[in-house]
Amino acid sequence: MTAPLRLGIAGLGTVGIGLVKIVQNNPDLLETRSGRKITISAVSARSKDKDRGADLSGYAWEDNAVDLAQRDDVDVYVELMGGHEGPAKNSIEAAISAGKDVVTANKALLAIHGQALAESAEEAGKLIRFEAAVAGGIPVVKALTEGLSGNVINRVMGVMNGSCNYILTRMQDAGLTYQEVFDEANALGYLEADPQLDVGGIDAGHKLALLASIAYGTQVDFDAVELEGIGSVTIEDINQAADMGYRIKLLGVAQLTGRGLEQRMSPCLVPASSPLGQLQGGTNMVVLEGDAVEQVVLRGPGAGEGPTASAVIADIMDLARGVRISTFGQPAKYLVKARAARAAVSAPYYLRIQLVDKPGSLAKIAAILGDAGISIDRMRQYGHDDHSAPVLIVTHKTTRTAVDEAIQQFSTTGLIEGAPVAIRIETV
Amino acid sequence: MTAPLRLGIAGLGTVGIGLVKIVQNNPDLLETRSGRKITISAVSARSKDKDRGADLSGYAWEDNAVDLAQRDDVDVYVELMGGHEGPAKNSIEAAISAGKDVVTANKALLAIHGQALAESAEEAGKLIRFEAAVAGGIPVVKALTEGLSGNVINRVMGVMNGSCNYILTRMQDAGLTYQEVFDEANALGYLEADPQLDVGGIDAGHKLALLASIAYGTQVDFDAVELEGIGSVTIEDINQAADMGYRIKLLGVAQLTGRGLEQRMSPCLVPASSPLGQLQGGTNMVVLEGDAVEQVVLRGPGAGEGPTASAVIADIMDLARGVRISTFGQPAKYLVKARAARAAVSAPYYLRIQLVDKPGSLAKIAAILGDAGISIDRMRQYGHDDHSAPVLIVTHKTTRTAVDEAIQQFSTTGLIEGAPVAIRIETV
Ligand SMILES: NC(=O)c1ccc[n+]([C@@H]2O[C@H](COP(=O)([O-])OP(=O)(O)OC[C@H]3O[C@@H](n4cnc5c(N)ncnc54)[C@H](OP(=O)(O)O)[C@@H]3O)[C@@H](O)[C@H]2O)c1
Ligand SMILES: NC(=O)c1ccc[n+]([C@@H]2O[C@H](COP(=O)([O-])OP(=O)(O)OC[C@H]3O[C@@H](n4cnc5c(N)ncnc54)[C@H](OP(=O)(O)O)[C@@H]3O)[C@@H](O)[C@H]2O)c1
Numbered sequence: 001m002t003a004p005l006r007l008g009i010a011g012l013g014t015v016g017i018g019l020v021k022i023v024q025n026n027p028d029l030l031e032t033r034s035g036r037k038i039t040i041s042a043v044s045a046r047s048k049d050k051d052r053g054a055d056l057s058g059y060a061w062e063d064n065a066v067d068l069a070q071r072d073d074v075d076v077y078v079e080l081m082g083g084h085e086g087p088a089k090n091s092i093e094a095a096i097s098a099g100k101d102v103v104t105a106n107k108a109l110l111a112i113h114g115q116a117l118a119e120s121a122e123e124a125g126k127l128i129r130f131e132a133a134v135a136g137g138i139p140v141v142k143a144l145t146e147g148l149s150g151n152v153i154n155r156v157m158g159v160m161n162g163s164c165n166y167i168l169t170r171m172q173d174a175g176l177t178y179q180e181v182f183d184e185a186n187a188l189g190y191l192e193a194d195p196q197l198d199v200g201g202i203d204a205g206h207k208l209a210l211l212a213s214i215a216y217g218t219q220v221d222f223d224a225v226e227l228e229g230i231g232s233v234t235i236e237d238i239n240q241a242a243d244m245g246y247r248i249k250l251l252g253v254a255q256l257t258g259r260g261l262e263q264r265m266s267p268c269l270v271p272a273s274s275p276l277g278q279l280q281g282g283t284n285m286v287v288l289e290g291d292a293v294e295q296v297v298l299r300g301p302g303a304g305e306g307p308t309a310s311a312v313i314a315d316i317m318d319l320a321r322g323v324r325i326s327t328f329g330q331p332a333k334y335l336v337k338a339r340a341a342r343a344a345v346s347a348p349y350y351l352r353i354q355l356v357d358k359p360g361s362l363a364k365i366a367a368i369l370g371d372a373g374i375s376i377d378r379m380r381q382y383g384h385d386d387h388s389a390p391v392l393i394v395t396h397k398t399t400r401t402a403v404d405e406a407i408q409q410f411s412t413t414g415l416i417e418g419a420p421v422a423i424r425i426e427t428v
Numbered sequence: 429m430t431a432p433l434r435l436g437i438a439g440l441g442t443v444g445i446g447l448v449k450i451v452q453n454n455p456d457l458l459e460t461r462s463g464r465k466i467t468i469s470a471v472s473a474r475s476k477d478k479d480r481g482a483d484l485s486g487y488a489w490e491d492n493a494v495d496l497a498q499r500d501d502v503d504v505y506v507e508l509m510g511g512h513e514g515p516a517k518n519s520i521e522a523a524i525s526a527g528k529d530v531v532t533a534n535k536a537l538l539a540i541h542g543q544a545l546a547e548s549a550e551e552a553g554k555l556i557r558f559e560a561a562v563a564g565g566i567p568v569v570k571a572l573t574e575g576l577s578g579n580v581i582n583r584v585m586g587v588m589n590g591s592c593n594y595i596l597t598r599m600q601d602a603g604l605t606y607q608e609v610f611d612e613a614n615a616l617g618y619l620e621a622d623p624q625l626d627v628g629g630i631d632a633g634h635k636l637a638l639l640a641s642i643a644y645g646t647q648v649d650f651d652a653v654e655l656e657g658i659g660s661v662t663i664e665d666i667n668q669a670a671d672m673g674y675r676i677k678l679l680g681v682a683q684l685t686g687r688g689l690e691q692r693m694s695p696c697l698v699p700a701s702s703p704l705g706q707l708q709g710g711t712n713m714v715v716l717e718g719d720a721v722e723q724v725v726l727r728g729p730g731a732g733e734g735p736t737a738s739a740v741i742a743d744i745m746d747l748a749r750g751v752r753i754s755t756f757g758q759p760a761k762y763l764v765k766a767r768a769a770r771a772a773v774s775a776p777y778y779l780r781i782q783l784v785d786k787p788g789s790l791a792k793i794a795a796i797l798g799d800a801g802i803s804i805d806r807m808r809q810y811g812h813d814d815h816s817a818p819v820l821i822v823t824h825k826t827t828r829t830a831v832d833e834a835i836q837q838f839s840t841t842g843l844i845e846g847a848p849v850a851i852r853i854e855t856v
Contacts, residue, residue, distance in 0.1 A: 026578070139575025147739075149746075150744075292450055293738035294728070294734060295728060298726055300725065301722050301723070306720040307722055310718065314574060314577050318574060322752060323749075330461050
């Protein structure tokens with residue numbers, strides 16, 4: 001029998017305690033499947049005395065995660081504290097120096113320092129694994145890194161922040177405004193302490209940057225993610241989009257184009273009948289497209305104690321089973337710096353403008369679109385008793401630049417009230 | 429640099445040629461990701477001279493797969509001929525004896541001889557891998573074996589035969605009978621040479637038996653799969669089910685119960701709004717449920733050159749990367765023989781009967797259900813000008829035994845025309 005695999009767990013919150021429970025509840029299953037006992041040597045959190053709903057008396061306690069990471073009786077250091085600097089980063093560095101493999105759920109840290117950390121781990125012959133950092137319980141890092149390892153990846157898409165998807169679907173179902181649902185979600189504790197991490201698309205952007213690195217063999221580059229949160233999505237647009245057969249999702253898309261790597265995290269329209277369009281509530285979904293496999297869709301819980309711990313233990317089990325695949329699917333030193341492309345991939349757009357009711361005003365709008373090289377797929381003008389009316393336009397494929405140009409021109413006509421809305425339609 | 433990983437490929441049909449193309453088209457990608465060159469040493473098929481749309485001139489030819497499997501210049505023997513006896517089985521055994529790892533897409537073979545083959549491979553320190561055998565391009569073997577390795581699996585479900593799902597959705601969309609769509613699909617070449625493998629649920633049953641083995645640590649036992657094909661599904665039931673918010677799918681379900689392992693492959697009703705209910709055409713879907721992860725759903729192409737070859741190359745890449753996880757997720761010698769349970773898990777049922785129009789006949793039916801301990805959730809009787817009318821019943825959870833008992837009693841009343849229909853409703 002091989003020696004046990006001994007864990008040191010820093011962070012005993014939602015995910016950490018979830019992990020402790022799995023190790024405590026199913027020891028035989030873990031041993032039969034991996035061929036090794038999985039044990040916990042030591043744990044760490046901020047407060048030693050908190051009742052955490054799990055019996056931790058059998059484990060050594062460390063006040064300091066850096067000390068935990070270096071203990072002789074720890075084979076794998078499991079970082080579940082969070083934060084992209086400070087203890088999380090320091091302790092992972094300490095673990096690597098001390099010759100430990102590392103498992104973490106920390107997308108913020110890896111999206112920013114993943115390249116450097118992976119390089120130093122690999123120099124030391126150690127691994128950093130992060131299944132839980134992307135889309136919680138969905139084994140998407142594995143599916144992409146290993147399951148699709150023979151594919152040229154064409155596109156990676158995902159709804160990877162459950163709170164945003166919850167807010168958007170709840171707006172639609174209950175007919176509430178963004179602010180109303182935001183307040184509700186915040187009160188229910190569905191949002192991060194800094195809600196901007198969720199609704200600003202930052203958290204989901206971290207995840208997208210990690211997947212893009214694996215998909216395209218590029219150095220993770222969160223700064224290159226074009227970020228747009230859901231704060232400006234209105235119930236009007238949700239309803240109008242629904243009328244035209246679409247749903248609005250905070251969708252991440254990563255694509256390698258002739259001009260470089262495009263990474264976007266932004267509200268998009270997707271067909272209501274597509275798997276992405278049908279995704280309700282807090283569930284996550286990732287769509288992987290490859291030259292051989294065509295399209296694989298993965299759906300599951302993106303957060304929560306059990307699902308996230310399920311992903312953490314899967315990484316640990318892989319280590320126990322002797323799996324030694326590099327953090328980003330290939331040695332970090334071979335990952336290339338991608339040129340960041342913005343708005344390189346053209347797409348249809350949904351436009352909503354509030355048009356002043358004057359003879360010829362619609363013709364003027366159509367002419368501006370034509371001049372910008374944008375052709376119209378569908379247009380709807382709604383009845384009104386006011387002096388202006390909403391006009392909805394779905395364009396054929398065009399560029400963001402052309403759309404911005406047209407919008408700029410609209411404002412010079414004096415025929416538009418308020419700011420025009422333009423939302424990309426992602427073909428799925 | 430590690431030495432190349434050299435393949436011997438037996439079978440150059442849809443999947444075999446798909447694999448050759450991947451190896452030829454993306455050599456650098458495969459090498460960067462796995463750290464080794466993936467090369468082809470030799471190939472085999474029935475006819476040497478067939479034009480296969482790929483240049484095979486660089487590879488040695490073997491007329492006999494057994495010879496191919498034993499070649500000194502082959503590290504991994506890739507069996508893509510099919511068939512559960514004869515050359516496939518013999519050559520895999522020969523490969524193992526000769527100390528090769530094996531990759532295959534052959535669900536028929538593994539569903540029947542998987543236990544013996546895995547045992548002999550593992551005794552020899554070799555592996556058999558079969559990602560492509562289950563749900564084509566979907567990396568579901570990996571998701572279950574590795575991604576969910578820390579979970580007690582509660583249920584595995586899947587729509588894993590694209591042809592059957594195509595037939596059922598086409599019946600609904602076009603309002604055609606089973607026989608009409610079957611003939612159409614057969615003419616289009618969508619069905620196996622022996623169509624019963626598809627429509628009889630055998631092919632999908634093979635896949636279910638393989639997943640059940642991984643999920644529950646049991647010896648693969650295809651004979652214990654309760655098989656019911658789609659041949660008796662009528663357009664009436666499809667339409668009535670749709671009216672009540674359901675779809676009919678050929679659904680595989682594997683569950684470990686107090687009474688043993690239940691494996692069913694049969695037409696089931698699922699909610700139209702669920703991911704399974706929304707699955708159209710030839711696409712496959714697998715639903716994995718575990719104690720920690722809750723539910724993960726995977727969707728993708730279940731067959732075809734590219735998708736199936738994508739799964740084959742993933743297994744090969746894992747071998748190149750040094751991944752040595754046992755065929756069924758744990759050493760085959762530890763897999764237990766499961767007791768086969770039939771109809772152990774209760775469920776709601778959909779019943780359709782053609783009821784003779786006599787006073788008190790509906791009351792009589794209701795009384796029989798009550799006597800069998802079956803309570804009624806919904807009942808619909810349709811208008812009619814005939815002497816009989818269809819009655820639809822959705823029951824609360826009950827056992828198959830109770831349903832069969834009630835149906836048996838119905839026939840004694842003289843109030844029923846034709847055979848009653850009873851289809852399980854799977855809660856998803
Ligand atoms: N929650 C999810 O569903 C989810 C999903 C995917 C990924 N993640 C990631 O998983 C990580 C953990 O998330 P979580 O939800 O479990 O967080 P959490 O519930 O807030 O728990 C954080 C834990 O870290 C401990 N901690 C914080 N600073 C520490 C320090 N300096 N030294 C030692 N311990 C410290 C805390 O100690 P005290 O308990 O004593 O305060 C707490 O136990 C984060 O990176 C998060 O992004 C979470
Ligand atoms: N097709 C799919 O989408 C798919 C999906 C999942 C799994 N699979 C599985 O993959 C395997 C191959 O399927 P396929 O669709 O590629 O089959 P296929 O197109 O019929 O090809 C079979 C190949 O095997 C060769 N062959 C047959 N008997 C042989 C023998 N005795 N010795 C040497 N070669 C022999 C054939 O040679 P000739 O060409 O000379 O006749 C042919 O090249 C089967 O186990 C199948 O169940 C297929």
